[in-house]
Amino acid sequence: MLKSFKLRNLDVFPNTILSPMDGVTDAPFRRLCRVLSKNRMGLLVSEFVPTDGDAVFCLDGHKQLKFFPEERPFGVQIFGRFPDRMAAAAKKIAENLHPEFIEVNAGCPAPKVAGKGSGSGLLRDLPRLQEILHDVRAALDASRVDIPLTLKCRIGWDDESINVMETLKIAEGEGVEILTVHGRTRLQGYNGLANWEWIGKVAAAAKIPVIGNGDVNSVATARERLETYGVSGVSIGRGAMHNPWIFGQIADAWEGKPEHQISAEETLDVFPLYYKFKLEDGSSEMGALGRLKQLAARLCKGFDDPEMQVRQTLLTAQNPEEFFERLDLLKNGIAKSMRYDPNRLVNLNGAKDTELKFGDQFAGR
Numbered sequence: 001m002l003k004s005f006k007l008r009n010l011d012v013f014p015n016t017i018l019s020p021m022d023g024v025t026d027a028p029f030r031r032l033c034r035v036l037s038k039n040r041m042g043l044l045v046s047e048f049v050p051t052d053g054d055a056v057f058c059l060d061g062h063k064q065l066k067f068f069p070e071e072r073p074f075g076v077q078i079f080g081r082f083p084d085r086m087a088a089a090a091k092k093i094a095e096n097l098h099p100e101f102i103e104v105n106a107g108c109p110a111p112k113v114a115g116k117g118s119g120s121g122l123l124r125d126l127p128r129l130q131e132i133l134h135d136v137r138a139a140l141d142a143s144r145v146d147i148p149l150t151l152k153c154r155i156g157w158d159d160e161s162i163n164v165m166e167t168l169k170i171a172e173g174e175g176v177e178i179l180t181v182h183g184r185t186r187l188q189g190y191n192g193l194a195n196w197e198w199i200g201k202v203a204a205a206a207k208i209p210v211i212g213n214g215d216v217n218s219v220a221t222a223r224e225r226l227e228t229y230g231v232s233g234v235s236i237g238r239g240a241m242h243n244p245w246i247f248g249q250i251a252d253a254w255e256g257k258p259e260h261q262i263s264a265e266e267t268l269d270v271f272p273l274y275y276k277f278k279l280e281d282g283s284s285e286m287g288a289l290g291r292l293k294q295l296a297a298r299l300c301k302g303f304d305d306p307e308m309q310v311r312q313t314l315l316t317a318q319n320p321e322e323f324f325e326r327l328d329l330l331k332n333g334i335a336k337s338m339r340y341d342p343n344r345l346v347n348l349n350g351a352k353d354t355e356l357k358f359g360d361q362f363a364g365r
């Protein structure tokens with residue numbers, strides 16, 4: 001099993017990527033994952049940056065572009081449907097911010113993105129995707145910095161039009177240097193399970209590193225996906241919200257260290273840390289509270305707490321003071337003796353195994 005992969009002369013170890021998640025993986029969330037993993041994350045990527053709206057791409061208007069030197073190697077992900085706008089944005093970002101790579105998004109399923117032909121909408125128009133990749137690569141070549149271009153895609157629009165092998169061919173032809181494949185169709189949205197058989201087929205056929213994405217939520221699933229499907233690395237999204245230690249746990253396992261058991265106390269201590277990071281990043285207190293609750297909704301599933309009391313107690317707090325008062329009460333009360341296991345969750349959709357099916361979240365939209 002490979003434990004690292006190459007991005008040009010960069011050795012990416014461990015072979016993990018924090019999947020970009022709009023509204024989640026901003027600089028404070030990435031900092032949280034970095035601190036908890038003791039800085040052992042393979043690659044970090046920005047939330048996706050829109051390019052369609054700007055006749056002239058303006059760096060100032062996009063908060064997603066903020067990243068810190070210690071986050072390197074760092075990539076900026078852009079999305080759009082106009083090749084010239086994508087290319088101009090890529091060049092400006094590369095020349096001014098010097099990320100390690102620029103990534104094109106061909107995966108977003110949201111109707112307001114995919115419905116307009118951006119994100120996974122590009123999978124219904126591969127010639128356009130090709131033109132975008134071509135023009136972005138040419139713009140990077142013409143820029144003062146020569147950095148890699150990467151692509152993130154889904155396996156296709158729906159079950160009847162799975163075209164990820166064509167996407168791979170186009171990507172390789174246009175000089176893409178890493179392909180991340182989220183093993184769902186656009187129609188699925190985030191429902192059902194990712195189809196790793198397709199990811200494996202792409203990895204077997206590819207000349208470039210292929211990163212597999214979908215439902216990786218533990219060291220065991222990361223190992224199993226890497227061993228079974230021949231991918232060069234795994235990209236982890238919602239799994240990091242359930243378990244922000246996951247990158248450190250994988251790094252520990254790859255380094256041959258024993259698994260660190262996360263305690264209930266350690267889990268609850270994540271909240272003041274995350275709150276501090278949000279405020280230091282300029283968030284309002286209520287804005288930061290929203291993010292605390294977003295994290296609590298997923299993180300707290302790891303408690304042995306059938307009634308979900310810990311989760312409910314935190315989610316119903318009206319303001320930060322109340323949230324932290326309740327947190328202290330939990331720490332010294334019911335949560336004190338609870339067992340915590342981030343791997344307790346069944347799957348990242350929150351559905352029980354018996355309810356899992358290949359869904360069609362975006363049918364008709």
Ligand SMILES: Cc1cc2nc3c(=O)[nH]c(=O)nc-3n(C[C@H](O)[C@H](O)[C@H](O)COP(=O)(O)O)c2cc1C
Nearest residue numbers: 019020021022047048182214215216236237238239
């Ligand atoms: C709230 C949310 C926002 C997302 N935003 C982005 C994004 O900006 N760019 C992107 O490529 N994927 C985005 N994704 C998709 C994830 O990166 C990832 O492909 C998907 O969640 C499957 O991986 P997982 O099962 O590890 O979560 C988003 C997913 C979620 C849940």
